[in-house]
Amino acid sequence: MNTDAQNASRVIDSVAKAVANWTADEHAKANPELPNRYGSGWRAEWTGHTLSQIHMLAQAVAVRSADLFVHHVCWTCDSFEARGIQGADLIQNTQCMREVLAKELPPPVAQAVLPFVETSITELQSGYRKRNMDPSLDERHRKRTLQYLEAILEGDRTAAESSILATLDEGTTIAEVYEGILAPTQARLGWMWHRGEISVADEHFGSATTQSVMSLLRSRFPKKEPNGRIVVATSTSGDLHDIGLRMVTDLFEIDGWTVIYLGANTPTMDLIELLDRRRPDLLALAVSTGLTLRDAGELLERIRDTSSISEMKVLIGGPPFRFAPDLWRELGADGCATSCTEAVKLGNQLVAS
Template sequence: MANKRTAELVYNHAAEIAEVATTLQYKRMPELESRYGKTGREKCLQDAGYHLSYLAEAILSESPLLFRDYIGWAQQMLSARNIPAKDLAVNLNCIKEALAQRLPIESFVVAAKYMNSAMNQLESAFEPIESFLKSDHTLKATAEKYLQLLLNGKRNQASQLILQEVEKGVAVKELYLEVFQPVQHEIGRLWQLNKVSVAQEHYCTAATQMIMSQLYEHIFNSERNGYRLVATCISGDLHEVGIRMVADFFEMEGWDTFYLGANTPIESIIRTLREQEANLLIVSATMAYHVRAVSDLIEAIRRDTTLKSVKIMVGGYPFNVAPELWQAIGADAFANNAAAAIEKANDLLRALPLK
């Protein structure tokens, strides 16, 4: 109960706390004005808001690991942009002071525990982020070539590369797992390290979605197994490539899939589950601050007696970081990739009658 109250206070007062923290930081570090200008203050305020969002979600989920992981990520991202670790440390200390000013003492004690846990790691050197293009992947060379083509803006050549692999007999599932998935993760890593721009990241993602659609003649020709899946991102989550890959995997396994895409409201998800008489819902959360919306969705589904037989599987980065998080929010299962999702779904639904 203390965690829930604290998280809600942080959510509700995040803008005010971020403003107080930013003002404190600029008083302590007046050189920031000349170093970064007006846009720097706006960015500092925005970053404080992000920190508070992640903090609130970690507290609500009772997972200090979520906030520690986020701060570690932020440290590496800022370092790659030549922003000293000291700036982040001062910013977090100012947030902590602002929390002390704005929260009741019992809630501040809870929040401070999560803040301290994350801030302690700033004193240690962070581990370098390894490439997602692994040497033990059969298609590593293809993945590397595909990535370079995308980064060079050669979408058509990237498409031809993938279609040639299919013609050579490479399974579509293998291309998803060993090319599309690791390349998307690698692009995210390169952005974090300031080696690609946001525009390049968006271009690569859009190109991959287009190329995936060219493979649909190989996806939608499987014999149906009688099961129905709804796959979606929660409202507020715009990162849809991962969940789309999962939906395509289920389609290749013979499921009838209803892919709703990004940023889908809870009401629309529930209506679709009813209309399609779905056996399984898979919902993705890309950022830790999306977990609360996933939890709200699960609660809404559990309250609906017409959906009592629907199984719910979750996935996405926060659940990879905190392995017990899926249980804490009431899901039936968690999977960290498309192949694992198929296996978990078979375990969940083996005893259910077909629609």
């Protein structure tokens, strides 16, 4: 990672709370109607919102990807509008944040940051909807996906499991079930949660059901002969998502790899120690939100600085890489895949080379 960008990112995080508060002051001055429109809790809500924008901005600056921040702001606007908050208020809030950042940040940091904020304001003003963020279903598995989603929304785990087992009996492979049904269902649940159509509890039920279906499928894995290769798989420190990573590791296992699956949120130093002890052929590292990108880059720097594992191949993946395809290079990984089948293909290529 670029050192100046890393430092600028840390400066932004260190002033985030103050900037969020000043932004709320400026926003209230510019728009005295806010309390009437959003009630007495408006200030706490908007300060919290600005704080998460600033943390995402810090990550985007660390990896020098304006796109990452612009995507996040557009995604937020979509969520706000679905919940009855006017997009124009978000634009005004972002403009206030820009003024505060311009005034308070040291000039070299402001220079790195402000273009990102400018671009996001322009994108919001010019109609962010063209980004088409609504997750699509895989047409080949549409019927089964809707059946599975419906069982989840009705809170019926048994029906959800049965619909997946029936799909396998029809000849669908594990990889197709993962990529064609379970992943799109998870994305759809995320979309509904994001727009306030289902609660966090509903999303938790769906994610727990998907994990239990995946455990059920393990006994049906058609495994290849062991190929002698070892992969360690984990999400970045601070990242609590592990369903996509688990799909990736299951497919490595089916392909004959020995899998050391650590799950979510492994602390960096413990991971380095394990890698040094186990010396795998490959590290599969998941980064599921933009919020742990800087940590992922710093983990990679540590790996490259640790002589016993410095040459180890690192395959990285997760949703942020879909809309910022060159990000993996900035982080110092050896390759990146955005689906589990692609991950196994690339993992084999990296280790063979």
